[in-house]
Amino acid sequence: MAFPAGFGWGAATAAYQVEGGWNADGKGPSVWDTFTHQGGERVFKNQTGDVACGSYTLWEEDLKCIKQLGLTHYRFSLSWSRLLPDGTTGFINQKGIAYYNKIIDDLLANGVIPIVTLYHFDLPQALEDQGGWLSEAVIDSFNKYAQFCFSTFGDRVKQWITINEPGILALFAYDLGMFPPGVPHFGTGGYQAAHNLIKAHARAWHSYDSLFRKEQKGMVSIALFSGWVEPADPNSMADQEAAKRAIAFQLDFFAKPIFIDGDYPEVVKSHVASMSKKQGYPSSRLPEFTEEEKKMIKGTADFFAMHYYTARLVKYRENEKGELGICQDAEVDFFPDPSWKSVDWVYMVPWGIRKLLKYIADMYNNPVIYITELGLPQKDPAPLDDTQRWEYFRQIFQELFKAIQLDKVNLKVCCMWSLLDNFEWTQGYSSRFGLFHVDFEDPARPRVPYTSAKEYAKIIRNNGLEGCL
Numbered sequence: 001m002a003f004p005a006g007f008g009w010g011a012a013t014a015a016y017q018v019e020g021g022w023n024a025d026g027k028g029p030s031v032w033d034t035f036t037h038q039g040g041e042r043v044f045k046n047q048t049g050d051v052a053c054g055s056y057t058l059w060e061e062d063l064k065c066i067k068q069l070g071l072t073h074y075r076f077s078l079s080w081s082r083l084l085p086d087g088t089t090g091f092i093n094q095k096g097i098a099y100y101n102k103i104i105d106d107l108l109a110n111g112v113i114p115i116v117t118l119y120h121f122d123l124p125q126a127l128e129d130q131g132g133w134l135s136e137a138v139i140d141s142f143n144k145y146a147q148f149c150f151s152t153f154g155d156r157v158k159q160w161i162t163i164n165e166p167g168i169l170a171l172f173a174y175d176l177g178m179f180p181p182g183v184p185h186f187g188t189g190g191y192q193a194a195h196n197l198i199k200a201h202a203r204a205w206h207s208y209d210s211l212f213r214k215e216q217k218g219m220v221s222i223a224l225f226s227g228w229v230e231p232a233d234p235n236s237m238a239d240q241e242a243a244k245r246a247i248a249f250q251l252d253f254f255a256k257p258i259f260i261d262g263d264y265p266e267v268v269k270s271h272v273a274s275m276s277k278k279q280g281y282p283s284s285r286l287p288e289f290t291e292e293e294k295k296m297i298k299g300t301a302d303f304f305a306m307h308y309y310t311a312r313l314v315k316y317r318e319n320e321k322g323e324l325g326i327c328q329d330a331e332v333d334f335f336p337d338p339s340w341k342s343v344d345w346v347y348m349v350p351w352g353i354r355k356l357l358k359y360i361a362d363m364y365n366n367p368v369i370y371i372t373e374l375g376l377p378q379k380d381p382a383p384l385d386d387t388q389r390w391e392y393f394r395q396i397f398q399e400l401f402k403a404i405q406l407d408k409v410n411l412k413v414c415c416m417w418s419l420l421d422n423f424e425w426t427q428g429y430s431s432r433f434g435l436f437h438v439d440f441e442d443p444a445r446p447r448v449p450y451t452s453a454k455e456y457a458k459i460i461r462n463n464g465l466e467g468c469l
């Protein structure tokens with residue numbers, strides 16, 4: 001089971017989840033600083049990312065982990081408000097630049113390719129105060145921030161992700177209100193935010209394309225989350241259609257405009273429009289792109305970056321009462337097969353990744369694909385010997401192998417989520433996704449490899465599954 005020569009084996013982290021140093025050296029607050037400091041039990045035990053893994057001061061320890069694994073790629077995100085404390089280029093924090101320069105230089109010196117995410121959920125609070133992603137003004141701020149990052153780091157960074165999981169962000173932050181700013185806008189806020197996120201991504205891609213690409217020769221994409229779905233009753237037309245809608249609402253919603261034609265999937269547009277009508281709205285709750293915007297959005301990704309964690313069965317559920325919400329618009333119910341084992345929300349369905357990869361290859365013209373996240377948590381306390389979790393990872397790698405060899409999917413890189421146990425958003429430190437265990441009680445935040453880390457290192461060394469547990 002040898003992978004193609006040059007296959008990329010990576011691991012990922014995100015600034016707020018690992019860095020700590022929330023107000024160190026002139027960093028401005030992000031929405032996650034504000035949200036966690038407000039308390040109110042919205043995050044497990046009111047935990048915060050104030051210190052997290054301490055990566056702001058302990059980067060060298062992270063580098064040791066990266067070298068121990070033998071990673072070819074390391075994906076991390078820049079904290080926007082560490083670089084630009086109020087979100088604008090009006091004031092630039094040199095200490096922030098120095099921190100990321102060191103990471104990038106150390107990675108390159110060790111032969112590790114950086115994949116850099118510009119924005120991973122941690123919007124500068126100053127921009128949230130002006131409406132955040134509900135406001136169109138943020139698009140311009142994001143574009144200027146992106147240009148600043150390309151011009152500061154782009155001489156060395158060649159693989160960029162503009163925005164992490166716009167779908168999860170729009171849904172959790174602006175529709176359901178579970179992520180900061182914490183205010184629900186059921187059935188409206190998510191679409192509005194998603195609309196601005198897509199435009200912001202496209203603007204940043206064009207900035208790269210017109211101002212930096214020629215000299216820097218890098219690639220820019222956006223990281224899209226999607227679960228896999230299967231119709232609960234494979235013989236039911238209604239469930240089959242529901243499964244298609246489930247993918248359309250979460251993945252194609254972003255991928256179709258960006259990769260195909262600048263516009264949302266028809267099934268999404270028609271469902272939101274007819275539900276909005278039923279609810280008495282004067283027009284669809286889903287905003288429309290102008291023709292000019294469609295042209296601007298179409299074709300703004302140089303590779304396909306996807307995340308896979310889990311799968312669900314889906315059933316058609318008529319939204320008879322006209323309830324407000326994105327799942328309600330899609331008229332789908334998601335639930336697991338009773339035989340699937342799970343840790344938290346992650347039902348372990350290794351074959352789902354092969355199906356998702358095949359779907360993307362078929363729908364999006366066989367693009368170069370990077371898996372920029374893939375993982376399974378352990379509940380705290382987690383045993384260092386996580387052989388069981390490794391068994392799942394091994395099955396996942398087998399599925400990737402089949403996707404490449406049998407389905408001819410153009411998969412080039414796989415990044416595990418995550419390098420380290422870290423601050424898992426509303427679940428705080430109770431959910432451990434790391435290849436390395438981190439002791440959050442110990443001020444030194446020691447990193448210790450799980451069995452999975454040692455096995456992953458073997459995979460990387462052998463470029464395949466030979467010799468693994």
Ligand code: GAL
Binds near residue numbers: 168225373424
């Ligand atoms: C993703 C997210 C990561 C991480 C992971 C595990 O949605 O990008 O930050 O938290 O899920 O839940």
